[in-house]
Amino acid sequence: MKPNRRVLRLNRLGRKRGTQPKVVALGGGMGLSASLTALRRITGDLTAVVTVADDGGSSGRLRQELGVLPPGDLRKALAALCGDDDWGQTWARVIQHRFQSRGDLHEHAVGNVLIVALWEQLGDHVQALDLVGKLLGAQGRVLPMSAVPLELQALVKGHDPERPEDVDTVRGQATVALTPGEVQSVHLVPQDPPAVPEAVAAVLDADWVVLGPGSWFSSVIPHLLVPELLDALTETKARRVLSLNLAPQPGETEGFSPQRHLEVLARHAPKLALDVVLADEAAVPDRGSLTDAAKRLGATVELAPVARQDGSPRHDPELLAAAYDRIFRMHGRIGPWR
Numbered sequence: 216m217k218p219n220r221r222v223l224r225l226n227r228l229g230r231k232r233g234t235q236p237k238v239v240a241l242g243g244g245m246g247l248s249a250s251l252t253a254l255r256r257i258t259g260d261l262t263a264v265v266t267v268a269d270d271g272g273s274s275g276r277l278r279q280e281l282g283v284l285p286p287g288d289l290r291k292a293l294a295a296l297c298g299d300d301d302w303g304q305t306w307a308r309v310i311q312h313r314f315q316s317r318g319d320l321h322e323h324a325v326g327n328v329l330i331v332a333l334w335e336q337l338g339d340h341v342q343a344l345d346l347v348g349k350l351l352g353a354q355g356r357v358l359p360m361s362a363v364p365l366e367l368q369a370l371v372k373g374h375d376p377e378r379p380e381d382v383d384t385v386r387g388q389a390t391v392a393l394t395p396g397e398v399q400s401v402h403l404v405p406q407d408p409p410a411v412p413e414a415v416a417a418v419l420d421a422d423w424v425v426l427g428p429g430s431w432f433s434s435v436i437p438h439l440l441v442p443e444l445l446d447a448l449t450e451t452k453a454r455r456v457l458s459l460n461l462a463p464q465p466g467e468t469e470g471f472s473p474q475r476h477l478e479v480l481a482r483h484a485p486k487l488a489l490d491v492v493l494a495d496e497a498a499v500p501d502r503g504s505l506t507d508a509a510k511r512l513g514a515t516v517e518l519a520p521v522a523r524q525d526g527s528p529r530h531d532p533e534l535l536a537a538a539y540d541r542i543f544r545m546h547g548r549i550g551p552w553r
Contacts, residue, residue: 235260236422236543239453241360241438242266243288245529246429250458251295251355253535254425257543261355262417263292264444266437268367268403271389273313273323283331284364288434289344289357290326296353306351341413358414360438366404367433371396388433393466400483401432403440410443418444421453423543428460428530431468431476439484449486456491456542457514458535461498461521462528473499474508481512489514491542495521517542 235258240250243266254261267284269275274285294311297303310326326347333343344357367388373379373396382399385391391398418424427435439445448455457480463471471479473494481487492509496518499505509516519538523531 237417237420237453238262238423238425239264239417239421240425241435242427242429243269243434243437244291244429246427246434246460247288248291248295249428249530249532249535250425251292252532253530253539255296255298255354256532256536257540259354261296262414262421263296263355263357264360264411264414264417264438265289265292265357266365266434267359267361267363268365268388268433268437270366270387273327275389276323277327277331278364281331281335282364283334284340284359284362286327286330287324289359290324290330292357293326293344293347293351293353296348296355296357297351298354302352303354310347310351341411356417358411358417360410360414360441360444361408362411363405363408365408365437367391367401367437368404369394369401369432370399372399373397391467392430392433392464395466397469398432398467400479401436401440403437407442410441410447415443415447418447418453419451421451424448424451424453424455425458425539426455427458430464431460431471431479433467436480436483439480439487445484445487448484449488454490454546455488455514456493456539457489459492459494459498460528461495461530472501472504474501474504477505477508477512488512491546492516493521493538493542494518497522515546 237260238254238258239262241264251263265288269285269287274287277283278285290310294307297307312325313322314320337343340359340362369385369391370382371385371394372382374383374385374394385394429435459473463469489512492514506516521530521535521538523529
């Protein structure tokens with residue numbers, strides 16, 4: 216099993232400046248993975264900035280036992296950046312593999328354990344993730360949005376079905392994601408957490424910043440609650456594209472229209488402007504309302520077929536890549552790759 220030579224050469228020598236856009240993608244979970252799988256097809260200068268508020272499953276157990284950042288979403292991002300050759304796909308399967316046992320290792324992901332081991336060995340989150348990426352031949356870089364573990368808290372109306380009008384504080388990303396109530400707003404604990412400097416620098420140096428798709432309150436909006444990261448998103452000369460989900464998420468955004476996703480985003484970051492909102496045409500029943508909501512954020516709407524053909528609410532990597540590529544070309548090239 217040998218790594219793809221082109222990938223290794225790209226990682227070792229870097230791309231020739233000016234040939235591809237610098238793209239930063241923000242999010243977490245499967246939504247960010249879908250975006251990264253698409254984006255690595257059209258640029259070799261790609262950085263993922265990943266939320267670190269997960270408190271469920273293997274990540275939650277490692278976080279509770281060792282006091283580390285939750286590694287799960289970082290692992291998924293690294294897997295998404297693996298190439299389509301034998302080397303990349305083998306390593307993607309390895310780090311995503313979960314142990315099955317009756318002991319303490321049950322359901323722990325190999326990649327989670329590997330990442331945490333390197334954090335303990337090196338004492339540096341970014342250096343360790345870069346080393347894992349080098350091992351995998353990852354076609355891009357993965358960074359945590361903050362170097363401290365974060366707790367997501369939400370104000371939820373009707374979290375207790377027996378008190379449908381009451382608003383309660385719900386704690387923990389896993390609980391927020393599955394609430395049967397209506398999420399009013401979210402915040403992070405600790406408040407105003409520090410951003411990873413490399414993540415801020417990547418956003419400021421980007422040609423394009425991609426936000427979403429993903430769990431809206433638990434993967435997308437948290438990036439806007441890190442002050443240094445929000446400042447960078449506001450100040451960057453990069454163009455900003457927001458990629459909408461294909462369907463509301465049961466629990467977290469049940470019943471949300473596409474335009475309502477934009478409205479809650481604006482409530483959490485009223486100073487943030489966007490350039491483009493990308494949506495699947497079949498997922499937009501009211502184009503006019505979405506267009507109006509996008510205009511209030513300074514953005515235009517691009518509709519494109521980006522869903523898989525099997526009827527599931529999942530993005531097709533090739534179609535999503537084509538949509539991103541078209542947006543990058545149609546809406547202007549920023550910086551030295553012009």
